[in-house]
Amino acid sequence: MQIFDAIIIGAGFSGLYQLHSLRDKLGLKVKVLEAGEGVGGTWYWNRYPGARCDTESKAYSYYFSKELYEEWNWSERYPTQPEIEKYLNFVTDQLNMRKEIQFNAQVTDLIFDENRHIWRVLLKNKEQYFAKFVISAVGCLSFANVPTIPNRDLFRGEVYHTGNWPKKNPNLKGKKIGVIGTGSTGIQVIPEVAKLAKKLIVFQRTPNYSVPANNYKLTEADQIRANEEFDKSKQLMLQHRGGHPWKHSNKAAKKTNPVERTKLYEKAWDNGGLSFRDTFSDLSVDLESNNTASNFIKDKIKSIVHDHHTADLLTDFDHPFGSKRPPIDTNYYETFNRKDVELINIRNNPIESFVSNGIKTSKQHYELDVMIFATGFDALTGTLLNMNIEGNNNIKLKNVWKSGPITNLGLLIPNFPNLFLITGPGSPAVLTNMPRAIEQHVEWISECIHFMITKNYQTIETTSKAADKWGNTVQDAVNDTFFLSAKHSWYLGGNIPNKPKVFIPYAGGLNKYRKLCDMVALAKYDEFIFTEEK
Ligand code: NAP
Numbered sequence: 026m027q028i029f030d031a032i033i034i035g036a037g038f039s040g041l042y043q044l045h046s047l048r049d050k051l052g053l054k055v056k057v058l059e060a061g062e063g064v065g066g067t068w069y070w071n072r073y074p075g076a077r078c079d080t081e082s083k084a085y086s087y088y089f090s091k092e093l094y095e096e097w098n099w100s101e102r103y104p105t106q107p108e109i110e111k112y113l114n115f116v117t118d119q120l121n122m123r124k125e126i127q128f129n130a131q132v133t134d135l136i137f138d139e140n141r142h143i144w145r146v147l148l149k150n151k152e153q154y155f156a157k158f159v160i161s162a163v164g165c166l167s168f169a170n171v172p173t174i175p176n177r178d179l180f181r182g183e184v185y186h187t188g189n190w191p192k193k194n195p196n197l198k199g200k201k202i203g204v205i206g207t208g209s210t211g212i213q214v215i216p217e218v219a220k221l222a223k224k225l226i227v228f229q230r231t232p233n234y235s236v237p238a239n240n241y242k243l244t245e246a247d248q249i250r251a252n253e254e255f256d257k258s259k260q261l262m263l264q265h266r267g268g269h270p271w272k273h274s275n276k277a278a279k280k281t282n283p284v285e286r287t288k289l290y291e292k293a294w295d296n297g298g299l300s301f302r303d304t305f306s307d308l309s310v311d312l313e314s315n316n317t318a319s320n321f322i323k324d325k326i327k328s329i330v331h332d333h334h335t336a337d338l339l340t341d342f343d344h345p346f347g348s349k350r351p352p353i354d355t356n357y358y359e360t361f362n363r364k365d366v367e368l369i370n371i372r373n374n375p376i377e378s379f380v381s382n383g384i385k386t387s388k389q390h391y392e393l394d395v396m397i398f399a400t401g402f403d404a405l406t407g408t409l410l411n412m413n414i415e416g417n418n419n420i421k422l423k424n425v426w427k428s429g430p431i432t433n434l435g436l437l438i439p440n441f442p443n444l445f446l447i448t449g450p451g452s453p454a455v456l457t458n459m460p461r462a463i464e465q466h467v468e469w470i471s472e473c474i475h476f477m478i479t480k481n482y483q484t485i486e487t488t489s490k491a492a493d494k495w496g497n498t499v500q501d502a503v504n505d506t507f508f509l510s511a512k513h514s515w516y517l518g519g520n521i522p523n524k525p526k527v528f529i530p531y532a533g534g535l536n537k538y539r540k541l542c543d544m545v546a547l548a549k550y551d552e553f554i555f556t557e558e559k
Contacts, residue, residue: 031474032146032156033057036126037066039447039463040162041113042087045120046471051478056154057122058130058146062192064117066164068109071210073187073397074197075217076106079209079238079299079353080458083251084270086112088259089464093119095255098248102240103298134413135159137442142483142556144443157483158474160445161409165455168407170400170521172205172376180379186398187214197221201392203384205376206399207233209352214399216360225366226391228376228384231513232339234322234346238353239297266534268461271300278305278314290321302347309347309506319346329358335368344511350455404515405450405529406430416441429518429527433487433495433552434542436466442484442556445470451499453531453538455516462535469542473550482555491552502533 030053082099435452448454518524
């Protein structure tokens with residue numbers, strides 16, 4: 026029986042760097058199991074029209090190798106899905122990693138053998154592998170949330186979810202298309218689909234605050250500057266609570282006079298992108314300050330959208346700005362000025378069922394050829410809980426996490442020895458520029474495994490007491506913010522019926538989190554239980 030030192034599940038940003046770290050830095054025998062036909066993870070599956078990253082390309086790259094960074098040139102301020110997929114293939118080939126990756130390998134079960142201290146990993150095709158360590162690199166937004174609308178079988182048209190978009194792009198030209206969902210994904214897909222459709226109907230339950238991306242092509246001079254600024258950008262990202270390459274503002278919106286405040290919002294709006302959130306220091310903690318941002322965005326939307334009724338629907342916000350992940354867009358609001366685009370409020374006119382040629386709401390019937398669900402994900406826990414994961418005494422993760430995920434630092438789960446999570450629940454991941462969080466996790470995990478090897482340790486496990494303590498830290502961090510006021514947000518599990526309503530990520534900042542993780546390593550992981558190699 027062949028036993029790997031480590032099995033990594035997933036070949037996206039996390040899995041690839043974890044493979045490189047364990048294989049090339051620690052010399053371990055590693056296998057990566059990937060459900061897709063290629064590398065990319067999130068960026069393999071989310072290939073819908075308009076898919077692009079909201080983080081700027083120069084920051085949405087690996088920073089563990091300056092050489093690698095300098096060898097790749099991004100073509101736009103924000104990278105498109107095809108370009109990110111290409112980038113991850115480039116990294117795979119540069120580091121000669123393809124041979125360790127098994128594609129079309131969907132993991133169904135992870136079962137810990139307590140006697141032999143190894144994990145048995147089962148695939149959908151019934152193959153099985155064994156490994157001392159398992160590292161979940163399954164991503165945070167990888168389990169599609171597909172609404173259950175009655176009579177789907179009756180509908181004669183096509184149905185797609187943006188998170189499982191077909192590799193062969195469907196032909197949408199000249200069709201009557203419906204889109205459900207106006208989160209970051211919907212806001213990207215809607216302007217692109219509008220260009221192709223004969224008629225586009227957007228079914229909106231809750232409007233979102235969106236800020237212009239202000240995308241542009243990068244020039245050769247931009248590339249050279251990005252390379253020159255590699256160290257400076259890295260430092261800025263390490264200091265930023267969200268892992269982004271800019272400084273936090275130290276100005277409170279409330280304490281800034283209204284004229285100056287508007288000037289700063291205008292500047293941030295023109296610059297575009299996620300840094301708008303950081304225009305002032307108090308937007309996520311002071312409602313009065315938050316209202317100044319919210320009202321500014323509302324006025325901007327109303328100045329763009331010609332039809333008053335549509336503009337009212339697009340600005341009928343039910344949560345403070347930033348309490349849900351704020352999207353950025355290219356011509357989202359402008360799209361509603363097209364004659365062939367209609368916005369339908371499904372909050373007071375809910376979708377009742379599919380019919381053979383479209384969809385029926387409580388008030389009307391809409392003819393459609395294609396329905397696109399941009400309805401998000403069962404985030405952070407969906408993919409993990411979709412596998413049968415059994416730890417000590419065959420305890421099942423499904424049962425342990427019945428009332429919400431329990432982890433220590435988002436990295437380890439009590440009773441599941443040697444199972445590490447990259448960007449797991451309880452980590453700051455989804456509130457950050459993901460590659461920065463991923464690099465921090467991978468490096469922490471690799472260092473911990475290295476420590477175990479040097480000490481001849483067989484297993485590592487976190488105690489329930491330490492995990493409970495971390496759970497309290499996660500709750501305390503969110504209590505200082507507005508995140509809890511967005512009741513339906515996926516951060517809270519609020520988008521999935523019957524999911525426990527607990528705030529899942531750590532909102533205390535990646536910079537602070539990194540220090541906490543470093544302290545644990547410095548203290549030689551004294552909060553963890555190790556067993557020695559027999
Ligand atoms: P999302 O933020 O969860 O938005 C889902 C949308 O679908 C919401 O408008 C939601 O309405 C609606 N919806 C869900 N279920 C519904 C139902 N049964 N009936 C009617 N409407 C329903 O999902 P997402 O837009 O895919 O974004 C998820 C996350 O992925 C983002 O927050 C972001 O972190 C990441 N993302 C990143 C990028 C990027 O960087 N470029 C792009 C896309 C996504 P309610 O609000 O009323 O629930």
